[in-house]
Amino acid sequence: MKAPLSWLKDYVEISDKPEGLAYHLTMTGLEVEGIEYLDDDVVFDINITPNRPDCLSILGIAREISAIYGKPLSFPEHNFVAETGELDFNIDILDDELCHRYAGRIIRGVNIEPSPQWLQQRLIKCGIRAINNVVDITNYVLLELGHPMHAFDLNKIQGKRIIVATAGKVRKDENPVSIKLLDGSQRVLDDDMLLINDASHPIALAGIMGGEDSEVTTETKDLLIESAWFLPSSIRKTSNKLGIKTESSYRFERGADKKILKKALDRATYLIHQIAGGKIYGKIDIYPKRHKESEIKISFKAINRYIGMTIPKKDVIKILINLGLGIETSGDEITVKPPSSRRDIIRDVDVIEEVVRLYGYEKVPSVVPKSPIYIKKDTSDGFKTRLKRIKDIRYLLKGYGFTEVINYSFMGEDEINNLDIKDDDTRRHTISILNPIRQEDKYLRTTITTSLIRNLVHNYSYGNRDLRLFEIGKVFINERQDNGLPKEPQHIGLLLTKEGEKQLYRDSSEEFYILKGVVENILDDLCVKSVGFVRSNEPFLHQGKASDIIVKFCSGEQTPTTPQEESLKIGYLGVLSARTIERLPVKILKQDVLIAELYLDTILDIMVKELPIFKTLPQYPYIERDVAILIDNSIEVARLFEILRSYESPIIENIRLFDVYKGKGIADDKKSVAFNIRYRSNEKTLSDSEIETLHNDFVNFILSRTGGILRG
Amino acid sequence: MLYKEIADSFNLELDASNSIEDINRLKVKYLGKKGIITEALKGMSSLAPQERPTHGQALNQLKREIEDLLSKREEHLKQIDITRRQIKESLDITLPGNRIPIGSLHPINLVLDEIVDIFVSMGFDIEDGPEVELDYYNFEALNIPKDHPARDMQDTFYITEDIVLRTQTSPVQVRAMQKSSPPLRFISPGKVYRCDSDISHTPMFHQVEGLMVDTDITFSYLKGVIEVFLKEFFGRNVSVRFRPSFFPFTEPSAEVDIGCIICKGQGCRVCKETGWLEVMGAGMVHPKVFENVGYDTSIYKGFAFGMGVERLTMLRYSITDIRLFFENDIRFLEQF
CATH class of the missing domain: 1.10.287 (Helix Hairpins)
Known part of the structure; x- marks a missing residue:
């Protein structure tokens, strides 16, 4: 809201400097966002919060100023003498829930011409275009008193009557009602939209905009000036639905003042008579739902207890009176009667706010609460514990060279399509946003991978080609839970890609194993036991370099012979497939891109956090033997280790893989696998001969189960 | 011899x-x-x-x-x-070390961690809630009915008519109050969404909101707790001011400004020549909100506050464009 200083001064004495006034307005709740210095004036740009429609006017702001400085407020001239006699015009309100009051004034014989300069200037300073004297005056009074009005060309109103009714009530057939508005647009209306109609058709969209065919033009002679009160929620709904925001709808939807309506009509009549001439005739005022005076009871003690300090009684009384609130005191009790303009003052706390904001927030002492220790009744670990575990993982990943990213929770259709995920996959059960900012952000992401690929594309195109990225955040699956909301599990996403081998210190291992190592360490940190890596079918990953990550656990009824072992997928990792890569908007050549995604919430849910239990340190020495065997290429190491572990012996302490070799000197379908076995007894120092017997037996077991042969 | x-x-x-x-x-x-x-x-x-x-x-x-x-x-x-x-065997000891590459943490999360730590040290618990939220929790329970102009303060992403992307973390307060009875003292950090995008707005950003409910809470406690926080975060010498404002779920409501840390209150581009920076919103919990969760307003009072993490992060590291946070360019991220 723009408020010129010269105009404010019409109603209240202001001796403070503009900056001082701006400061005081800001510190009492009318935030001055800007001061514009003109040659002959100063214009304040004030942010009016939605609870203060009374301040969407020069007089309203002047009232605040009068309360701040304790100066009297004057009301603009609105007295005149009207002609007497029969009016021959009718107003009916058919929907009095939506229109609580409708008043009209007839003025005949006006001259429509441009407004005088002073009036035009005031409108322009407030950002409103001048049109003609009558329309300008309705706008002027809107700014002055905050009440929107409308001027009709009386002779264009058919049947000498106004009917205030919803479109549904005036609809003549199945076709929806439509109206051509002042802005030239033709609008089709819903049945619940409120209209101003004449005897034959709608002539205005109530409280929002007038119709074109009853518009005041240079030919207009006779006027009907409308001043009414419309239900805020109804105006807002219609204005939102049609996408029309006007100065009028803005004020009505925040709540107009039922009482000032009549004064506004008189003020406009007065000004029209002064400026455009004509004869003033009678007025019609239909007022089916009267303003209800409210009373709020509150005690001085309650105010002080709420604020945490004692505000002197005389200050409380002075503030409330200066704001135009009616008050009666009796002992410690105050009865407050807010004026019709202050629809925001409903209960005791609203009165407290008025008192404290004018008394000054800065006068309230800052007190640190006494701080008893609360023991939570709820014994669960809660979110705090979860947050701490997540923080640990973040720091761990930082240590592994990963940079944390935060992405929008959105993805586009192309991005999810580019992963070639099948239609029946839950990641295809997307949640779409009805009003996205751009199509690329239309869906809530179902995987962090789309976000990480975005980051890859951005960085790669700027030449950042060595990337280790991670994100911990939610993904959104369109499966309703009991609370009616979709699932939003937290995932960890990782991306790793490296440009070439131009490095001072070589790390020659396959990137797959680097990322796998990081994933294994995270799972270790999360105390996940029985992790398995199995070939993955993720369609966006390289078939030969992709793994699902699973945990095995026992569930259901267990019998000694067949424990029900189940496995649960907790993520995947692998190299992005060439198809997914080649469809990206950047050409990524000569380097693999690795992705991992871990279902963090699933992991945290199944993970049993166990405290370590101390084991006595071994007292006897160990003996080690190395074994190298030649086995079929098709036997994966995980399978080999299953075989090794199936040989039960209490003195095999550890088996450590140290070499896997394919190539020169070895048949194409074979590989050499070498591992180190550590033997140790808890009871004694083992002798060479004891070990020899056991070791030979173990080796034979391995060879027979794997079909391998011992290497020399 | x-x-x-x-x-x-x-x-x-x-x-x-x-x-x-x-x-x-x-x-x-x-x-x-x-x-x-x-x-x-x-x-x-x-x-x-x-x-x-x-x-x-x-x-x-x-x-x-x-x-x-x-x-x-x-x-x-x-x-x-x-x-x-x-x-x-001598080496060229001036060759660079074979460093394990160290990554970096996102500046938003660094600041978020810091905010959380300060409140936890003051005895606040942490609560969490859904990002896809019912309109009821995001608005109505917070005294923002449908077709109320206060909804204009936040442009909302809709999933259906009744389901939104939460525009604030306040719905977590309502859920937490429904779950537990007073006294309460917690913060709710998290992502929030608004249908807005330009140099100073992104469609997703982070908030930390806090709530304290007990029998003896006053407006002066609100001032006390917020001042302690701001002085912990910005330094002992920062000046803090509270001015009246409006939020549907608090009454009285306040905007909290700090003396501009860039120009020390002299007036500069960042504070729009005012010498002050708006950093938080706060207020005494509106009795309507307590009624909606079944708390007795004659016994319990409370205060609530909220802050935008991006804003605080931009001030902390002198970042001028909010969009940098979500572009995730490593040349930006590696600076933290």
């Missing part, structure tokens, strides 16, 4: 020795089973009994000296040997 001769010849040989092998040879020659000293000791049997102690003492003395000299010489030669080897 015999000892003198032995000593002289030993000293000559010792001087000539320059390897561990030489030392070992001398050990055998003088101290070995058939060594010179050993033989000399054996030869004492031919001496008269009264001469034996003197000779014995002198020989043993000589033996100790030789042992001592040999071990010193051996130590010296070993040292030379090690030094020679080490010179050969």
Whole structure:
């Protein structure tokens, strides 16, 4: 809201400097966002919060100023003498829930011409275009008193009557009602939209905009000036639905003042008579739902207890009176009667706010609460514990060279399509946003991978080609839970890609194993036991370099012979497939891109956090033997280790893989696998001969189960 | 004398020795089973009994000296040997270290961690809630009915008519109050969404909101707690001011400003020449909100506050464009 200083001064004495006034307005709740210095004036740009429609006017702001400085407020001239006699015009309100009051004034014989300069200037300073004297005056009074009005060309109103009714009530057939508005647009209306109609058709969209065919033009002679009160929620709904925001709808939807309506009509009549001439005739005022005076009871003690300090009684009384609130005191009790303009003052706390904001927030002492220790009744670990575990993982990943990213929770259709995920996959059960900012952000992401690929594309195109990225955040699956909301599990996403081998210190291992190592360490940190890596079918990953990550656990009824072992997928990792890569908007050549995604919430849910239990340190020495065997290429190491572990012996302490070799000197379908076995007894120092017997037996077991042969 | 001769010849040989092998040879020659000293000791049997102690003492003395000299010489030669080897193995120690690459954490999360730590140190718990939220929790329970102009304060992403992307973390407060009875003291950090995008707005950003409910909460406690937080976060000397504002779920409501940390209150571009920066919103919990969760408003009072993490992060690191946070360019992220 723009408020010129010269105009404010019409109603209240202001001796403070503009900056001082701006400061005081800001510190009492009318935030001055800007001061514009003109040659002959100063214009304040004030942010009016939605609870203060009374301040969407020069007089309203002047009232605040009068309360701040304790100066009297004057009301603009609105007295005149009207002609007497029969009016021959009718107003009916058919929907009095939506229109609580409708008043009209007839003025005949006006001259429509441009407004005088002073009036035009005031409108322009407030950002409103001048049109003609009558329309300008309705706008002027809107700014002055905050009440929107409308001027009709009386002779264009058919049947000498106004009917205030919803479109549904005036609809003549199945076709929806439509109206051509002042802005030239033709609008089709819903049945619940409120209209101003004449005897034959709608002539205005109530409280929002007038119709074109009853518009005041240079030919207009006779006027009907409308001043009414419309239900805020109804105006807002219609204005939102049609996408029309006007100065009028803005004020009505925040709540107009039922009482000032009549004064506004008189003020406009007065000004029209002064400026455009004509004869003033009678007025019609239909007022089916009267303003209800409210009373709020509150005690001085309650105010002080709420604020945490004692505000002197005389200050409380002075503030409330200066704001135009009616008050009666009796002992410690105050009865407050807010004026019709202050629809925001409903209960005791609203009165407290008025008192404290004018008394000054800065006068309230800052007190640190006494701080008893609360023991939570709820014994669960809660979110705090979860947050701490997540923080640990973040720091761990930082240590592994990963940079944390935060992405929008959105993805586009192309991005999810580019992963070639099948239609029946839950990641295809997307949640779409009805009003996205751009199509690329239309869906809530179902995987962090789309976000990480975005980051890859951005960085790669700027030449950042060595990337280790991670994100911990939610993904959104369109499966309703009991609370009616979709699932939003937290995932960890990782991306790793490296440009070439131009490095001072070589790390020659396959990137797959680097990322796998990081994933294994995270799972270790999360105390996940029985992790398995199995070939993955993720369609966006390289078939030969992709793994699902699973945990095995026992569930259901267990019998000694067949424990029900189940496995649960907790993520995947692998190299992005060439198809997914080649469809990206950047050409990524000569380097693999690795992705991992871990279902963090699933992991945290199944993970049993166990405290370590101390084991006595071994007292006897160990003996080690190395074994190298030649086995079929098709036997994966995980399978080999299953075989090794199936040989039960209490003195095999550890088996450590140290070499896997394919190539020169070895048949194409074979590989050499070498591992180190550590033997140790808890009871004694083992002798060479004891070990020899056991070791030979173990080796034979391995060879027979794997079909391998011992290497020399 | 015999000892003198032995000593002289030993000293000559010792001087000539320059390897561990030489030392070992001398050990055998003088101290070995058939060594010179050993033989000399054996030869004492031919001496008269009264001469034996003197000779014995002198020989043993000589033996100790030789042992001592040999071990010193051996130590010296070993040292030379090690030094020679080490010179050969010498590295260019100015080459850069083989560093395990260290990553970095997102500046938003660094600041979020810091905010959380400050409130946790003041005894606040942490609560979480869904990002896809019912309109009821995001608005209605917070005293923002449908078709209320206060909804204009936040442009909302809709999933359906009744489901939204939460525009604030306040719905977590409602859920937490429904779950537990007072006293309560917690914060709710998290992502929020608004249908807005330009140099100072992104469609997703982070908030931390807080709530304290008890029988004796006052507006002055609200001021106290927020001032403690801001002084912890921005430094002891930061000035803080509260001015009236409006939020549907608090009454009275306040905007919290700090003295501009860029220009120290003199007026600059960042504070739009006002000398103040708006950093938080706060207020006493509106009784309507308590009624909606079934708290007795005649017994319980509370305050709530909220802040935008991006705003605080931009101030902390002098970042001028909010969009940088979500572009995730590593040249930006690696600076933190």
